[in-house]
Amino acid sequence: xxxxxxxxxxxxxxxxxxxxxxxxxxxxxxxxxxxxxxxxxxxxxxxxxxxxxxxxxxxxxxxxxxxxxxxxxxxxxxxxxxxxxxxxxxxxxxxxxxxxxxxxxxxxxxxxxxxxxxxxxxxxxxxxxxxxxxxxxxxxxxxxxxxxxxxxxxxxxxxxxxxxxxxxxxxxxxxxxxxxxxxxxxxxxxxxxxxxxxxxxxxxxxxxxxxxxxxxx
Numbered sequence: 108x109x110x111x112x113x114x115x116x117x118x119x120x121x122x123x124x125x126x127x128x129x130x131x132x133x134x135x136x137x138x139x140x141x142x143x144x145x146x147x148x149x150x151x152x153x154x155x156x157x158x159x160x161x162x163x164x165x166x167x168x169x170x171x172x173x174x175x176x177x178x179x180x181x182x183x184x185x186x187x188x189x190x191x192x193x194x195x196x197x198x199x200x201x202x203x204x205x206x207x208x209x210x211x212x213x214x215x216x217x218x219x220x221x222x223x224x225x226x227x228x229x230x231x232x233x234x235x236x237x238x239x240x241x242x243x244x245x246x247x248x249x250x251x252x253x254x255x256x257x258x259x260x261x262x263x264x265x266x267x268x269x270x271x272x273x274x275x276x277x278x279x280x281x282x283x284x285x286x287x288x289x290x291x292x293x294x295x296x297x298x299x300x301x302x303x304x305x306x307x308x309x310x311x312x313x314x315x316x317x318x319x320x321x322x323x324x
Contacts, residue, residue, distance in 0.1 A: 116140050116315035127307040128296035130234035135284045138317035144279040147308035149272035151257040151295040153211050153231040156194050159287035164190045168207040168251045178261050180205040199281035202274045206259040211252050212297045234293035257302050271301045
């Protein structure tokens with residue numbers, strides 16, 4: 108598990124707190140840096156990326172894992188699209204453990220896994236659908252997602268489960284956009300497994316412009 112502390116970046120374009128359980132979205136321009144900060148610790152941040160010029164090109168977990176030959180996302184990972192292009196690159200990561208296999212919680216999966224009493228609890232898939240609709244996207248456009256700060260061990264047989272998160276308050280991950288991308292986030296509302304420590308909390312999202320080097324005197 109390789110980590111690297113986040114550093115001061117260029118001009119802040121956007122700095123927002125995403126409340127617990129809520130969705131969020133923004134366009135991130137090529138060269139800008141997206142920083143996601145787990146301000147309270149142990150909070151899963153479900154995330155999707157789409158090419159801003161063609162929403163049909165979107166994040167592919169399969170291509171991302173195949174390209175890096177690792178089951179987890181972390182420092183140095185290239186976030187790949189279904190067209191085989193690099194969408195973003197992870198350039199800093201103080202947590203070192205992020206999932207892209209377990210997917211997003213939904214009302215249906217909650218019912219199957221945790222009982223009918225959870226059927227109407229809010230879930231990440233519903234957050235994604237709500238936020239995606241702002242851009243003309245529908246449920247059909249919601250693909251398997253990234254889960255920043257979510258701890259999902261995979262055993263040699265390929266079995267996995269969601270366990271307690273390892274992210275500490277203030278841990279962050281930074282990604283530099285290699286193309287203009289639409290970012291959708293569901294600040295996970297799950298309370299039936301330990302992905303959020305059974306208590307969802309806010310996270311901070313910051314977008315920085317590319318750092319421009321000053322010319323030498």
